[in-house]
Amino acid sequence: xxxxxxxxxxxxxxxxxxxxxxxxxxxxxxxxxxxxxxxxxxxxxxxxxxxxxxxxxxxxxxxxxxxxxxxxxxxxxxxxxxxxxxxxxxxxxxxxxxxxxxxxxxxxxxxxxxxxxxxxxxxxxxxxxxxxxxxxxxxxxxxxxxxxxxxxxxxxxxxxxxxxxxxxxxxxxxxxxxxxxxxxxxxxxxxxxxxxxxxxxxxxxxxxxxxxxxxxxxxxxxxxxxxxxxxxxxxxxxxxxxxxxxxxxxxxxxxxxxxxxxxxxxxxxxxxxxxxxxxxxxxxxxxxxxxxxxxxxxxxx
Amino acid sequence: xxxxxxxxxxxxxxxxxxxxxxxxxxxxxxxxxxxxxxxxxxxxxxxxxxxxxxxxxxxxxxxxxxxxxxxxxxxxxxxxxxxxxxxxxxxxxxxxxxxxxxxxxxxxxxxxxxxxxxxxxxxxxxxxxxxxxxxxxxxxxxxxxxxxxxxxxxxxxxxxxxxxxxxxxxxxxxxxxxxxxxxxxxxxxxxxxxxxxxxxxxxxxxxxxxxxxxxxxxxxxxxxxxxxxxxxxxxxxxxxxxxxxxxxxxxxxxxxxxxxxxxxxxxxxxxxxxxxxxxxxxxxxxxxxxxxxxxxxxxxx
Numbered sequence: 001x002x003x004x005x006x007x008x009x010x011x012x013x014x015x016x017x018x019x020x021x022x023x024x025x026x027x028x029x030x031x032x033x034x035x036x037x038x039x040x041x042x043x044x045x046x047x048x049x050x051x052x053x054x055x056x057x058x059x060x061x062x063x064x065x066x067x068x069x070x071x072x073x074x075x076x077x078x079x080x081x082x083x084x085x086x087x088x089x090x091x092x093x094x095x096x097x098x099x100x101x102x103x104x105x106x107x108x109x110x111x112x113x114x115x116x117x118x119x120x121x122x123x124x125x126x127x128x129x130x131x132x133x134x135x136x137x138x139x140x141x142x143x144x145x146x147x148x149x150x151x152x153x154x155x156x157x158x159x160x161x162x163x164x165x166x167x168x169x170x171x172x173x174x175x176x177x178x179x180x181x182x183x184x185x186x187x188x189x190x191x192x193x194x195x196x197x198x199x200x201x202x203x204x205x206x207x208x209x210x211x212x213x214x215x216x217x218x219x220x221x222x223x224x225x226x227x228x229x230x231x232x233x234x235x236x237x238x239x240x241x242x243x244x245x246x247x248x249x250x251x252x253x254x255x256x257x258x259x260x261x262x263x264x265x266x267x268x269x270x271x272x273x274x275x276x277x278x279x280x281x282x283x284x285x286x287x288x289x290x291x292x293x294x295x296x297x298x299x300x301x
Numbered sequence: 302x303x304x305x306x307x308x309x310x311x312x313x314x315x316x317x318x319x320x321x322x323x324x325x326x327x328x329x330x331x332x333x334x335x336x337x338x339x340x341x342x343x344x345x346x347x348x349x350x351x352x353x354x355x356x357x358x359x360x361x362x363x364x365x366x367x368x369x370x371x372x373x374x375x376x377x378x379x380x381x382x383x384x385x386x387x388x389x390x391x392x393x394x395x396x397x398x399x400x401x402x403x404x405x406x407x408x409x410x411x412x413x414x415x416x417x418x419x420x421x422x423x424x425x426x427x428x429x430x431x432x433x434x435x436x437x438x439x440x441x442x443x444x445x446x447x448x449x450x451x452x453x454x455x456x457x458x459x460x461x462x463x464x465x466x467x468x469x470x471x472x473x474x475x476x477x478x479x480x481x482x483x484x485x486x487x488x489x490x491x492x493x494x495x496x497x498x499x500x501x502x503x504x505x506x507x508x509x510x511x512x513x514x515x516x517x518x519x520x521x522x523x524x525x526x527x528x529x530x531x532x533x534x535x536x537x538x539x540x541x542x543x544x545x546x547x548x549x550x551x552x553x554x555x556x557x558x559x560x561x562x563x564x565x566x567x568x569x570x571x572x573x574x575x576x577x578x579x580x581x582x583x584x585x586x587x588x589x590x591x592x593x594x595x596x597x598x599x600x601x602x
Contacts, residue, residue, distance in 0.1 A: 103393040
């Protein structure tokens with residue numbers, strides 16, 4: 001699992017401060033999370049192949065999280081895309097995009113599916129053989145979801161040496177991976193644990209932007225490997241955070257601590273602060289394993 | 302009159318090739334013409350004060366000409382703008398912008414006026430004491446206008462030495478500027494030409510993007526000081542230009558020649574061409590006074 005931050009600043013794009021967008025890579029998936037204005041330029045800066053993106057998750061309909069979406073959808077068409085594209089986001093996102101394509105007398109030459117969200121409870125919105133994606137309902141000025149990306153527990157792994165010792169036939173391999181015991185030609189049962197190793201540990205990533213301090217999310221993000229949590233403000237502006245339904249660095253750290261996450265990444269910084277290191281300093285007073293997002297940063301899990 | 306090219310490339314923004322947007326400065330006006338994705342970043346790159354923009358002209362509703370508009374309108378709000386903003390563009394533009402603001406549960410804290418265009422004939426759409434702006438109906442795949450910016454003939458200028466010689470009183474100055482004759486105290490009529498100089502010559506700028514080769518625009522842009530005409534393709538792709546209702550560099554040059562403009566600027570280059578100098582070479586076979594647009598270029602008239 002590899003996370004690439006394309007932009008992590010709030011409100012409005014500046015010359016070297018892009019608004020929210022991230023790419024999460026997991027096996028053959030490339031998930032785009034939020035899509036502020038200029039995301040397609042940031043994808044090019046990071047040399048990410050546009051055609052590998054098949055799923056886009058939009059947290060909410062504030063401009064700094066989705067104004068780049070319609071341009072990206074248009075560019076996919078110009079690049080001759082044929083693969084399906086799935087967009088997950090709040091109710092209304094389909095109307096916004098389709099209105100603009102209609103007025104441009106244009107449509108996509110690939111199938112574009114909108115999965116509109118309006119539930120206040122966590123929902124499973126994507127699932128395949130390897131992972132699930134669920135919503136994390138957040139507390140912001142408009143309807144907003146974070147997203148939890150969770151690998152599925154994989155198959156058990158064959159212990160090649162033991163398999164050789166017991167002369168297990170290849171047609172039993174799949175049963176072993178599924179956790180079943182096998183029987184040798186002379187009728188002896190060999191227990192699965194003898195022949196296999198535990199599956200690789202699963203990885204989990206939780207994206208939470210934008211939100212007021214909200215302990216309700218803790219059960220949903222419990223013990224994740226990586227939590228991205230917004231920290232728009234420093235402690236001095238806690239009142240402003242409350243008023244605008246954003247979080248401070250300390251509040252994000254408190255959520256990380258209560259949820260016992262392995263690592264916290266802070267982002268969505270207000271442009272009022274020139275010195276970003278204070279976000280780190282304030283968060284570290286509460287939670288040690290913290291780092292700051294920056295445009296272009298990658299984090300491997 | 303000063304033109305700043307913010308972006309002059311077609312279809313989709315690349316890392317160093319922004320889509321269409323220009324700023325025209327004239328006296329205290331700063332007119333924004335088209336607004337592709339990332340225009341607000343380009344405005345910052347050029348250090349143009351956002352608050353000076355009060356009028357935005359959108360040629361048509363293809364993304365590379367207006368996907369940056371909603372972000373700019375939002376940023377104006379975040380910057381605490383209070384001055385009115387006027388947006389001129391095709392019918393539908395109001396619906397696109399207001400839908401996005403509505404779904405963000407947001408509105409502007411300044412007055413935002415939409416002037417929707419749907420006429421196929423040239424219309425006067427803006428006028429003040431110093432200039433007029435008229436549409437130039439173009440021939441593209443969707444309803445499209447170019448824009449003609451035309452200074453008004455100014456007042457006659459006082460010839461200070463002559464005014465001293467004739468001892469003209471200050472209360473007559475305004476009449477002189479308006480071209481009237483004046484009478485001295487002893488009843489002598491002094492003709493206006495004796496006391497004043499001709500007004501400063503007027504300047505005219507025509508913006509024409511996107512359009513197929515279209516001789517119908519020639520009377521509208523006759524003898525302008527500067528013509529920006531799209532040249533999406535080179536001669537080798539004339540068929541593609543015809544099919545997509547764009548122009549080649551030669552076609553743009555032919556329009557410039559027939560309209561007897563003083564200078565031609567080419568832009569809206571397709572990203573298929575790495576070498577832009579060929580646009581110049583091909584245009585020069587027909588019209589000598591040509592230059593190529595580039596992101597960040599300024600042209601003073």
